[in-house]
Amino acid sequence: MALRPQMTLAVKRLIRDMVARLPELGHVKPARILVVAGEARRASRATIRPAHFGETRARGGRGGLRKPLIRIGGRKILYVITLRPLWFRASTPEQRITTVLHELWHTSERFDGTLHRGRVHSRLPRARYERRIRVLRDRYLALAPPGILAPFTYSGVALARMWLERPSGFYRVGEYGGRRTYTEKQLFLGLVRMKTPVPGRSLARRRSGR
Numbered sequence: 001m002a003l004r005p006q007m008t009l010a011v012k013r014l015i016r017d018m019v020a021r022l023p024e025l026g027h028v029k030p031a032r033i034l035v036v037a038g039e040a041r042r043a044s045r046a047t048i049r050p051a052h053f054g055e056t057r058a059r060g061g062r063g064g065l066r067k068p069l070i071r072i073g074g075r076k077i078l079y080v081i082t083l084r085p086l087w088f089r090a091s092t093p094e095q096r097i098t099t100v101l102h103e104l105w106h107t108s109e110r111f112d113g114t115l116h117r118g119r120v121h122s123r124l125p126r127a128r129y130e131r132r133i134r135v136l137r138d139r140y141l142a143l144a145p146p147g148i149l150a151p152f153t154y155s156g157v158a159l160a161r162m163w164l165e166r167p168s169g170f171y172r173v174g175e176y177g178g179r180r181t182y183t184e185k186q187l188f189l190g191l192v193r194m195k196t197p198v199p200g201r202s203l204a205r206r207r208s209g210r
Contacts, residue, residue: 007192008035008161010151011083011100017148018101022140027109031075037160037192038082045087045095048103051077051167052113068167069181078113083160089195093152093203098137105133141203149203155196162190 016030034051041047051070070077081103087096108114141149165186171178179186 004157004159004191005151005154006159006161006189007088007151007154007194008037008083008159011035011081014097014100014148014152015104017144018104018140021143022136024136025104027111028104028107029078029111031073032078032111034070034072034077034080035161036080036082036187037088037162037190038084040085043086044084045091045099046081046083046103048079048081048106048115050113050115051080064173065170066173067170068179070167071181071183072187073184078111079107088158088160088192092197093149094137094141096152097141097149097203098133101137101140102130102133105129105136153196153203154194156194158192158194159189160192161187164188 012030012033012035015028015033015035019025019028019030050067052067070080081100087099091099106115108116163186165179165182167182167186168178171180
């Protein structure tokens, strides 16, 4: 029986390869990103959220707001990418890869746990944003190793990291008695079903230049 692919791990490998091949992503630190599968959110395929208040935003002391600390593999996580059901069940391989690149492009060039102010959809028209992402995607797909891309053509039951206990968005210091640090203990590997229309066709076309 073939092993089920671990899709959140496949996305982490994809991110590492994108960072190595696209200078525009040189600021991204893959080890500081956590990838999980999560619930549906309207028509979204994925979202990225800061997992850390930057120092300029932190309001320490009694009554100040803080985010719970997420520490995976001993490293502080700065961003969480959540893959939504549409990413698994209603996306082509090309759309899955485009979505990951789309989320990475939102990160601040300081990579400090904040989003780039000029790359949020409220400031940059979505059509312009998507054109930029398509250019980066096509450059990447022309260079990407087949082994990195292969998991995104999969159809069937796969594995994905999920929250067993999800962190709150923030808490108020002095008024919160819940968990303040989250680690691998609050994650588990769950089953997800992937549906891929015409597996691999779009990726093969991009790589061959057709």
